[in-house]
Amino acid sequence: MALDFDLTEEQDLTRRAVRDFAESEIAPVAQRLDER
Amino acid sequence: MAKIGLLGCCVSDKYGGAGMGYVSYIIAVEELARIDGSQAATIAAANSLGVGPIYQFGNEKQKSKWLPKLCSGEMLAAFGLTEPEAGSDAGSSRTTAELRGGRWVINGRKIFITNSACPLTGVVIVQGVTGRRPDGKPELSCILVPAGAPGFTAKDMKGKMMWRASNTGELFFDDCAVPEENLLGNRGDGLHQMLATLDRGRLSIAAMGLGGSQGAFELALQYANSRIQFGRPVSSFQANAFKLADMALEIEAARNLLYKACWLLEKKRPFSMEAAMAKLYCSEVMQRCVHKAVQLHGGYGLMKDFRVERLYRDQRLLEIGEGASEILRIVIARSIGVAGRGM
Numbered sequence: 001m002a003l004d005f006d007l008t009e010e011q012d013l014t015r016r017a018v019r020d021f022a023e024s025e026i027a028p029v030a031q032r033l034d035e036r
Numbered sequence: 037m038a039k040i041g042l043l044g045c046c047v048s049d050k051y052g053g054a055g056m057g058y059v060s061y062i063i064a065v066e067e068l069a070r071i072d073g074s075q076a077a078t079i080a081a082a083n084s085l086g087v088g089p090i091y092q093f094g095n096e097k098q099k100s101k102w103l104p105k106l107c108s109g110e111m112l113a114a115f116g117l118t119e120p121e122a123g124s125d126a127g128s129s130r131t132t133a134e135l136r137g138g139r140w141v142i143n144g145r146k147i148f149i150t151n152s153a154c155p156l157t158g159v160v161i162v163q164g165v166t167g168r169r170p171d172g173k174p175e176l177s178c179i180l181v182p183a184g185a186p187g188f189t190a191k192d193m194k195g196k197m198m199w200r201a202s203n204t205g206e207l208f209f210d211d212c213a214v215p216e217e218n219l220l221g222n223r224g225d226g227l228h229q230m231l232a233t234l235d236r237g238r239l240s241i242a243a244m245g246l247g248g249s250q251g252a253f254e255l256a257l258q259y260a261n262s263r264i265q266f267g268r269p270v271s272s273f274q275a276n277a278f279k280l281a282d283m284a285l286e287i288e289a290a291r292n293l294l295y296k297a298c299w300l301l302e303k304k305r306p307f308s309m310e311a312a313m314a315k316l317y318c319s320e321v322m323q324r325c326v327h328k329a330v331q332l333h334g335g336y337g338l339m340k341d342f343r344v345e346r347l348y349r350d351q352r353l354l355e356i357g358e359g360a361s362e363i364l365r366i367v368i369a370r371s372i373g374v375a376g377r378g379m
Contacts, residue, residue: 007063014060018067021040022075030072033201034346 038109042068042079047091051103059298062243069247070254073350074201076247080240081150081202082106086113089161089178089233093221098180102159111158116146116207117230124363126230131209133164133179139213140166140179142187146207148357153190153205157183160190160207163226176226180218187212198350234358235308238315239301241358242294245318245351249290249325252347253283256329259344263334270332279328286321293317309371316364319354326351 007015037043045061047053056064061083069076087106090098090113105111122128131144142164146152152160160181167175181188193204221229257280260271270276297310326348330337337344355361 007059008057010056011060011063014056015063015067017040018042018064019070021037022068022071026068026072026075030074030201031340031343031346033074035340036201 037075037079038107043082043109043112044087044103044107045083047087047103047107051091051099052107053087053091053103054107058239058302059295062239062294062298065240065243066247066250069244070251072201073244073248073347073353074199076244077150077199077202077353078112080237080244081114082112084237084240085115085233086151086161088236089115089220089229090180092232093178093225093229095221097217098220102180105158110156112151112154112156114149114152114157114160114205115233116149116152116160116162118146118148120145120147124360127174127227129163129165129174129176131162131164133162133166133177135166135216136213138216140216140218142179142181142209142212142214144209146209148193149205149207151203151205152207153192154203157190157203157205159183160188161220162207162209163230166223166226169224175224176230177223178220178226178229179214180220181209181212181214185212185214198353235311236301237358238311238364239294239298241354242290242297242311242314242318245315245320245322245354246287246290246294248347248351248354249283249287249318249322252322252325252329252344253280253287255342255344255347256280256283256325256332259336260332276332279332283325283328286324290314290318290321309368312359312364312367312371315354315359316361316368319351320361322351322354 041054042064044053045056049055065076065080068079090102106113119129133140133142161178162181163176163178165174166177169175187210189208190205193206260276261269263270294314297307297314300307300310329344330348333342333344336342
């Protein structure tokens with residue numbers, strides 16, 4: 001029973017929160033910041 | 037990023053951290069890297085190289101002084117290890133710190149130090165030679181040097197190929213004096229602190245390789261499914277379908293290897309070899325993924341208007357920083373019992 005590939009609730013929430021943040025806050029400005 | 041806890045991911049809430057587990061932190065870096073290497077690098081370095089050593093090796097006074105400001109994003113910390121003459125051969129460090137009248141007097145240079153030369157940089161952890169050990173080898177120690185300390189200057193390094201929106205600095209110490217109490221942990225612990233910091237840091241660089249691979253794969257799949265040539269999507273040609281299949285395969289293997297290494301860390305089991313394997317594998321998987329992703333984009337993949345162009349450049353550091361691929365293969369070879377030291 002010990003082998004378990006499910007993410008914990010914390011791990012899953014972290015993935016969703018950071019994905020949302022990266023897509024909404026970082027993606028729109030990343031190219032401009034790269035070119036400075 | 038501080039608002040969602042990304043600047044003190046694994047630090048207890050006592051010091052203002054988010055208190056998350058190591059796997060969660062690695063997932064956070066992976067998700068940032070899926071979109072942008074520069075922001076992922078800033079967070080990975082802030083947590084693994086800045087906050088990490090202070091949280092792990094600092095005394096109560098040092099932790100209370102620095103961690104709340106670091107976790108809130110008020111300031112960044114950096115870890116100064118690499119020198120112009122001491123890269124992979126970190127033991128040949130020439131920066132010295134001499135105890136004189138209750139102060140550490142530091143002389144030397146550091147180079148390629150992430151988060152070390154921006155307006156937010158508040159403190160740099162500097163590894164230097166503080167004497168000789170009984171066996172004749174240099175005694176290494178880490179010392180906290182606040183921004184603005186007399187004799188300390190940091191210069192922003194411009195003109196990078198990759199991570200262009202992250203800060204990289206060159207540090208100069210010219211009779212830089214800081215109080216004796218700025219010593220991190222014990223005198224002579226520098227080598228151990230460095231190795232432990234790098235073992236953990238490698239997992240976050242691996243996460244950047246994994247996230248970048250995932251980002252490149254998604255862009256390539258989307259593009260190849262919508263780009264029509266010869267009257268059909270280019271993904272439907274077997275030569276291209278196989279590229280995408282290989283990317284998905286390697287990403288799955290990379291993710292399992294990296295999460296396993298983080299799981300070992302969370303279980304407080306030895307993880308150095310697995311961390312070296314994960315960093316080596318994830319960075320090389322990303323190399324193959326970005327190469328295929330640009331190929332699938334054709335001419336558009338060479339243009340800055342297409343995100344895959346930036347992923348292609350941002351990958352290159354991963355095979356060099358925090359243990360070059362050649363050094364990691366040596367770490368693994370030693371771990372599996374290869375005879376002799378090899379170097």
